[in-house]
Amino acid sequence: xxxxxxxxxxxxxxxxxxxxxxxxxxxxxxxxxxxxxxxxxxxxxxxxxxxxxxxxxxxxxxxxxxxxxxxxxxxxxxxxxxxxxxxxxxxxxxxxxxxxxxxxxxxxxxxxxxxxxxxxxxxxxxxxxxxxxxxxxxxxxxxxxxxxxxxxxxxxxxxxxxxxxxxxxxxxxxxxxxxxxxxxxxxxxxxxxxxxxxxxxxxxxxxxxxxxxxxxxxxxxxxxxxxxxxxxxxxxxxxxxxxxxxxxxxxxxxxxxxxxxxxxxxxxxxxxxxxxxxxxxxxxxxxxxxxxxxxxxxxxxxxxxxxxxxxxxxxxxxxxxxxxxxxxxxxxxxxxxxxxxxxxxxxxxxxxxxxxxxxxxxxxxxxxxxx
Ligand code: SAH
Numbered sequence: 098x099x100x101x102x103x104x105x106x107x108x109x110x111x112x113x114x115x116x117x118x119x120x121x122x123x124x125x126x127x128x129x130x131x132x133x134x135x136x137x138x139x140x141x142x143x144x145x146x147x148x149x150x151x152x153x154x155x156x157x158x159x160x161x162x163x164x165x166x167x168x169x170x171x172x173x174x175x176x177x178x179x180x181x182x183x184x185x186x187x188x189x190x191x192x193x194x195x196x197x198x199x200x201x202x203x204x205x206x207x208x209x210x211x212x213x214x215x216x217x218x219x220x221x222x223x224x225x226x227x228x229x230x231x232x233x234x235x236x237x238x239x240x241x242x243x244x245x246x247x248x249x250x251x252x253x254x255x256x257x258x259x260x261x262x263x264x265x266x267x268x269x270x271x272x273x274x275x276x277x278x279x280x281x282x283x284x285x286x287x288x289x290x291x292x293x294x295x296x297x298x299x300x301x302x303x304x305x306x307x308x309x310x311x312x313x314x315x316x317x318x319x320x321x322x323x324x325x326x327x328x329x330x331x332x333x334x335x336x337x338x339x340x341x342x343x344x345x346x347x348x349x350x351x352x353x354x355x356x357x358x359x360x361x362x363x364x365x366x367x368x369x370x371x372x373x374x375x376x377x378x379x380x381x382x383x384x385x386x387x388x389x390x391x392x393x394x395x396x397x398x399x400x401x402x403x404x405x406x407x408x409x410x411x412x413x414x415x416x417x418x419x420x421x422x423x424x425x426x427x428x429x430x431x432x433x434x435x436x437x438x439x440x441x442x443x444x445x446x447x448x449x450x451x452x453x454x455x456x457x458x459x460x461x462x463x464x465x466x467x468x
Pocket of ligand 1: 439
């Protein structure tokens, strides 16, 4: 059997792996043993899985494989942030994931799609267009690669995962849920559900589905307190306007012990005034939540500028003064383009958006970029 025709075990969460094993007459606990070898010990070679019978190992070797994306390049920022460029599909498409090391934790920012369809006006991933959804193996493969590389370096492994890399996780629902299941599974990465965050630009029907299938943390990229502005910044808002988004947020938390993290990118002169802050408080004040202010990370030809630090402070103090826990996210890794909204990977754009974008840049040649 050719390598690629073999079943990639990274594509299965526990329930799926157990039924795959059951279909071959194997007991569920064998599936759990294999999960521990793969996800906890980083062993991809079935011959080394010594507590499995010889016949089971032989079957695994002939039918199965453990294949994560291939590392093309690694970069390290002066602030310690690390970025991996990973090939999916041979060498045609590549994605990025980012490790943010802090004193007591290693947060991995994971991609869910090759590119992104949403086209948010301030995000550089959006400018590259969209190619396809990642598979479960490609999503969990990012955790698998980085976690075991860290352990091999004598570091502690990945302690937190944020689905905040390239793509919109809730538009790749099933693969993301299976990957998240592996992150929190005791036989997988055993992360507590509070240490895994799914971030969404507001795919309302998927948020409603999410509430029933997983209990991980939810972040909502809000960025604007009303439809007029949000339509412009997050075009998905034209489909799922602010009122519907807020209703979905309420139903995600109501009756549960949950909080939503709202993300708000601070764009100079666009959404960073006290009037915006006041409307934001009125909008989210009734929802158990906290607010993350993200200083805008610029990139070449961006239409926006970052808000001044004093403006961000004033905004934060106003919102915090109304009783909403508000933190300003410290930009990390911007010297290696690893900060929020700077991940681009390298891939063939099927939406043809990147070509249109490049053409539209001509108008900016030599002109200072402003709104
Ligand atoms: N599609 C999902 C996951 C991406 S998360 C979502 O929208 O939530 C990436 C986060 O970084 C989002 O909150 C996004 O709005 C923000 N972001 C995008 N571009 C940025 C930029 N240039 N500067 C700062 N934050 C940015």
